[in-house]
Amino acid sequence: MQLRLSDPSYTDRLANFLRSLGQAAIVAGPGQLEVDLSPTGPTPAELEIYLRVWRVLYPDAEVQLGGDDDGNDDPVPEA
Secondary structure (H helix, E strand, O other): OEEEEOOHHHHHHHHHHHHHOOOOEEEEEOOEEEEOOOOOOOOHHHHHHHHHHHHHHOOOOOEEEEOOOOOOOEEOOOO
16 A cells, blocks of 8 residues: 655655554655555554554654555545
């Protein structure tokens, strides 16, 4: 699944945060990450929980989920 940040300066910080939680996060470009949602990776609900924690830690770094099958780019709900 793709993640997009409103502020690209947080890209490496978010990748490291997700990696610290055991997730496979790959920097795809400035302000863009790819997270593995394969059967061995996190569920979408689990990823949303991680991103809610991220939002509490970094409220200025808005994250949007992208790459959904229906083409929606949904912002992460506020905690």
